[in-house]
Amino acid sequence: MRAVTVEPGVANSLSLIQDQPEPAPEEGAVLVEALSVGICGTDHEIIAGLYGEAPPGADRLVIGHESLGRVLEDPTGTLQPGDLVAGIVRHPDPVPCSNCAAGEWDMCRNSLFTEHGIKALAGFARDRWRIQPHFAVKLDPALSSVGVLLEPTSVVAKAWDHIERIGHRAEWQPQTVLVTGAGPIGLLAALLATQRGFTVHVLDRTTGGPKPELVAALGATYHTVSVNDLQVEPDVVVECTGAPTVVLDVMCKAAPTGIVCLAGVSSGGRRINFDAGALNRELVLENNVVFGSVNANRRHWDLAAQALAQADQNWLSSLITRRMPVERYAEAYTAGPDDIKVVLDFAS
Structure with missing residues (x-):
């Protein structure tokens, strides 16, 4: 074979x-x-x-x-x-x-x-x-042409599972989600966010191609500006680029008691100037959480199969x-x- x-x-x-x-x-x-x-x-x-x-x-x-x-x-x-x-x-x-x-x-x-x-x-x-x-x-038989998307969907299903677990540490009523990166993981993260009824913003540097239309079709808003120029204070951020400057900027962008999920992987080896003290102040005084997420277990795969069937x-x-x-x-x-x-x- x-x-x-x-x-x-x-x-x-x-x-x-x-x-x-x-x-x-x-x-x-x-x-x-x-x-x-x-x-x-x-x-x-x-x-x-x-x-x-x-x-x-x-x-x-x-x-x-x-x-x-x-x-x-x-x-x-x-x-x-x-x-x-x-x-x-x-x-x-x-x-x-x-x-x-x-x-x-x-x-x-x-x-x-x-x-x-x-x-x-x-x-x-x-x-x-x-x-x-x-x-x-x-998988649902109706997914015969798109079921190959289950693995990346399981990754974001896990991310959302952990976001929701962390969120319930206190009274939690999130409304706005920011997804950085409009690759497969970012777009699927946005899909699961819209399925949860959130107002969703997706940031990517690409101006052409299918990405803006795919985001719009979800009822989400597409942005190409920098994180700092966004007029959005997200309750949840799903960071999918792994770009060091984006990773650090979204940590400071989240709303008080916000949650930042890092789902992208940085390549390492790059140094940038950054005010670590300001980041520490933001995270501590606003009770924010930053965590990493990768891979998935059986529960997340089953959740992903349900999400694809509903999409x-x-x-x-x-x-x-x-x-x-x-x-x-x-x-x-x-x-x-x-x-x-x-x-x-x-x-x-």
Whole structure:
């Protein structure tokens, strides 16, 4: 079978293998036929050799962690042939730590977790893959063309879950949300904010392309000014750019008792001048909270599936700006200037 693989740590080793072995039964009872795989920044960093870890005993890693497929067989009876599913990316560590033991493997304390297509588990960019039933998320059949968005949606579902938990430390009646960055994570974060009835503002530096229209279609407001020039005092900020200046500016922009969720990852290595004392004063005197969020557990994946089922399917389809057949994998994994979400299709 076909599989898109890399040699971890070796830049530009991306290759389409035509004779990849069938997934071993040890990988999971559920056998799935791949329909599509989403591509994100993590994939580009793995292809660049920045990180990635092959399964034990393997030289190459099958990449792809944003999945969509149809069940071929499940001898446990949990799922039925034909069911539309996505595979949960992270699996708990074998020790396990206290959080992994409680099913909160997204909050692993010892970093011994594994991740499909990223760390020590084969990914989903192959014709067929296996997974244990508990890590297969069933999707509404109506999501057959957009269900590949489930993984990034699970990330923002977790972010909102934690925002709401933190918010209930006191009487909490948020009204205004600011999302910085209008990539897939930012747009999906805005979607979940509008589903909650908030007034939503999205900030991105892009002036053309589909992003402004996608934001407007949600009933949200699109901005291209700097954070400091925004005439908005948000109760909640979901920061999705990872840009250091934006990260620091939104911490000072939040309203009193505001919550800032950092969902973007900075590359590091860049120094900027910043008044840390002023930031400390803002956070302490206004009882504000800043926290980081990444990955998701089963609860968040289920919440994400519900959110996608409730969303406008045409809007979700518009997030997918390129679909490429697996034979054109190299082109698919080459970032384009107007890309939001690129999808590699395995189905005919």
